[in-house]
Amino acid sequence: MKVTFPHMGHLWVSVAAMLQYLGVEVVVPPPTTKRTLTLGSRYAPEFACLPLKLNLGNFIEARELGADTILMAGGCGPCRFGYYAQVEHAILEDLGYRYRLVVMEPPQRHAGELLAKIKYITGHRSWLEVARAIWFGFQKARLLDELERRAHYLRPREVRRGSTDRAFGEALKIVAAVRHPRDMAKAAEQAHRIMSEVAFDAYRPVLRVGIVGEIFTLLEPFANYDLERKLGHMGVEVDRSIYLSEWINDHLLFGLAGGRRTRKAACRAAAPYLNHFVGGHGQETVGSAALYAAQGYDGVIQLMPFTCMPEIVAASILPKLKAELGIPVLTIVVDEHSGEAGLITRLESFVDLLHGRKGVEG
Amino acid sequence: MPRIGIPRALLYYHYFPWWEAFFVSLGAEVVISPPTTKAILDRGLEHAADDVCLPVKVAVGHVLELKDRVDAIFLPRLVSVAAREYICPKFLGLPEMVGHSIKGLPPLLSPGLNLYRGGSPYHFFAALGRALGYPPWQVLAAYRRACRVQQQYKRLLESGLFPEEALAALRGRHDAAAPRDTMGSPLVAVIGHPYNIYDAFVSMDLLGKLGRRGIKVITADSLSEENVCRGAAHLPKRLFWTLGRRTVGAAYHYLQWGRVDGMIHVSSFACGPDSFAGEFIARRAHRMGLPFLSLVLDEHSGEAGMVTRLEAFLDMVERRKKYREEGSAS
Numbered sequence: 001m002k003v004t005f006p007h008m009g010h011l012w013v014s015v016a017a018m019l020q021y022l023g024v025e026v027v028v029p030p031p032t033t034k035r036t037l038t039l040g041s042r043y044a045p046e047f048a049c050l051p052l053k054l055n056l057g058n059f060i061e062a063r064e065l066g067a068d069t070i071l072m073a074g075g076c077g078p079c080r081f082g083y084y085a086q087v088e089h090a091i092l093e094d095l096g097y098r099y100r101l102v103v104m105e106p107p108q109r110h111a112g113e114l115l116a117k118i119k120y121i122t123g124h125r126s127w128l129e130v131a132r133a134i135w136f137g138f139q140k141a142r143l144l145d146e147l148e149r150r151a152h153y154l155r156p157r158e159v160r161r162g163s164t165d166r167a168f169g170e171a172l173k174i175v176a177a178v179r180h181p182r183d184m185a186k187a188a189e190q191a192h193r194i195m196s197e198v199a200f201d202a203y204r205p206v207l208r209v210g211i212v213g214e215i216f217t218l219l220e221p222f223a224n225y226d227l228e229r230k231l232g233h234m235g236v237e238v239d240r241s242i243y244l245s246e247w248i249n250d251h252l253l254f255g256l257a258g259g260r261r262t263r264k265a266a267c268r269a270a271a272p273y274l275n276h277f278v279g280g281h282g283q284e285t286v287g288s289a290a291l292y293a294a295q296g297y298d299g300v301i302q303l304m305p306f307t308c309m310p311e312i313v314a315a316s317i318l319p320k321l322k323a324e325l326g327i328p329v330l331t332i333v334v335d336e337h338s339g340e341a342g343l344i345t346r347l348e349s350f351v352d353l354l355h356g357r358k359g360v361e362g
Numbered sequence: 363m364p365r366i367g368i369p370r371a372l373l374y375y376h377y378f379p380w381w382e383a384f385f386v387s388l389g390a391e392v393v394i395s396p397p398t399t400k401a402i403l404d405r406g407l408e409h410a411a412d413d414v415c416l417p418v419k420v421a422v423g424h425v426l427e428l429k430d431r432v433d434a435i436f437l438p439r440l441v442s443v444a445a446r447e448y449i450c451p452k453f454l455g456l457p458e459m460v461g462h463s464i465k466g467l468p469p470l471l472s473p474g475l476n477l478y479r480g481g482s483p484y485h486f487f488a489a490l491g492r493a494l495g496y497p498p499w500q501v502l503a504a505y506r507r508a509c510r511v512q513q514q515y516k517r518l519l520e521s522g523l524f525p526e527e528a529l530a531a532l533r534g535r536h537d538a539a540a541p542r543d544t545m546g547s548p549l550v551a552v553i554g555h556p557y558n559i560y561d562a563f564v565s566m567d568l569l570g571k572l573g574r575r576g577i578k579v580i581t582a583d584s585l586s587e588e589n590v591c592r593g594a595a596h597l598p599k600r601l602f603w604t605l606g607r608r609t610v611g612a613a614y615h616y617l618q619w620g621r622v623d624g625m626i627h628v629s630s631f632a633c634g635p636d637s638f639a640g641e642f643i644a645r646r647a648h649r650m651g652l653p654f655l656s657l658v659l660d661e662h663s664g665e666a667g668m669v670t671r672l673e674a675f676l677d678m679v680e681r682r683k684k685y686r687e688e689g690s691a692s
Binding site: 045046047048049074076077078079080082083086087089090091094103108273274275276277278279280282306307308309310312313314315316317319320333 | 410411448449450459597602603631632637638640641645
């Protein structure tokens, strides 16, 4: 059995660690590229959202490397993600790619269903070891998130352009290479040291922008054209409304690991504007935008795939929030037809706008 | 006597008798917006966000139409109408999407109907009655009457009437409900959300066009829940959108039934649930070799293009039917 799974930012580091620790053979799909997108959008339904198209491309490319089992997350709506695995599997079958499909999702009838799926993947390993493996993967995600936050801080302030990206790339390699939980502490120290060697100017004035929206487009740099890096180089310190470890904590660990932010806080902040969940991260998007406004951020950028239902609801409510809280909001919709140059132009003018406002107010 | 406006959009085609009977029993006056026109759609486009789908834009137009004519607008938050199913995220956020994008609206009556964990729709009506200030006993009586009317409406739909015909029949105008006598003509299943196929403006009078060509039409709404469930059971996993499950269930049922000569799937541009439901239907229809037309509607749809495609599709349907009949006769 060679297990593969879709890409979503640095998710692969955690999932590969988890599975390899349990002795499962893993095929990490090749990094998402233009080819992945072309393959995916050729076979996916026209109005499916971008993440599905990229997933599909990942699976086709992983198949070329010999993968035969798909490990996917699922859900029970109303966001389309809950039905991704089934649609993708049906398309792959019709294309002649024979894959076994294992979907981790809230059980339909009883908890045994989920446990049986975990056993199917992990084989004879004990539950204690499975729990350890999950914790190992989660630790990696948490470490990477810390490093990413540091990179968000450093990028607009770095003395030598590009030094943050180089340092983060090295740190990522070190974290990804760890094969056993006992080596985590050492790797963390090393990675943090690499990041701390980046020279920066702490007094440089920067803009602060919060990025909210649909999780996949937030986490996957290919889907958002490296938005965070682009903004960083334009002198903007970014914060993301959701990080990978928070998502794993909320969705896979049932919030057991605790954390600095939960979806509850965001939903409370959303209440005056959208007092009901709308699936996906729609309500969190509205709430996080309100929170960023309250924390004095200079602007908010909403990211979403074209046709994303929850984010469309959020997007049609954000103008109201923008008017009431006086924070500029830019909505960016991505799909297979997006162009990088157009995005850069929009980002530059948004940043100009923020600079102008800050100059006037400050 | 409060005047309550109900937009002729979205789930109006499913639930209007239920809502109307409830309000009327309580002694309120019900005002329905007129059938969709270009003007209504245009006003909706002006106020709705760019990315929302056509049905929501139409609904916004209908709300604007009612705005100055009523004391309150009934715009329920339909979260779930069946256990472990949702409608669609846009229905969940509809009151906010409309409320935040139109200025000067009368109060919105937006109780939430959520049967995701089972239960009775009574709570929904109780909240509605409370919001209007009626005593509980009166609300209960109105609720029971409304449910009887809705049952009757459902039976009329299952007998093969289209919503507007069934509504006319409910009002006692039976002449409108003359059975469509179309023996021997091809049978085409039109699958899609009621607010797309029965809204003659939105669907560019698809049903009328088919009727004039002498095509017999069946839709998902004349199927009993039981048949829909049996059809939908072929899906790899239970579909969690009520409308999507009905669409796929009905399409699968008609495909298996074997007596339809063609199938038209009508969806709105960028409809989330339909992008998946349509995919399953199209794949199965292709496998079974049934003529299949997928019509995607949005505010830029041109009628001429649609007519051309429809004619080509119907030519195929008719030729195939003739060919088959000749084949079985010889």
